[in-house]
Amino acid sequence: MSAHKYKFEVKMTCSGCSGAVERVLKKTEGVDSYDISLEKQEVLVNGSIPYDDLLAKIQKTGKQVISGTTLE
Template structure:
């Protein structure tokens, strides 16, 4: 994510995604932290549909 348009696209997708309890988008860090019950692979697919590249990710229990 390099601009507010990028973070806005991710924000719009996450708002509509079932299983996402909360999220924090940091344009400065180019990072999105998501809390919820959605499986990681499903979340990754949702974000990928915005055209944004996912460099890394992890699931924390």
């Protein structure tokens, strides 16, 4: 499977919020690397996981996903 880059705008208000997203991404198969920015309210993910699967995983944290795009 080919690797993709995704960018999500996720509403995170504290380090607990970003920590919840990080815990989910850490356990998700098909995620090679990620970068979570609480200041920018942004989650960047590299991996072979399909967009819809990744979106569902982030939404399961209870955090609001404002937008998401595929960069590559």
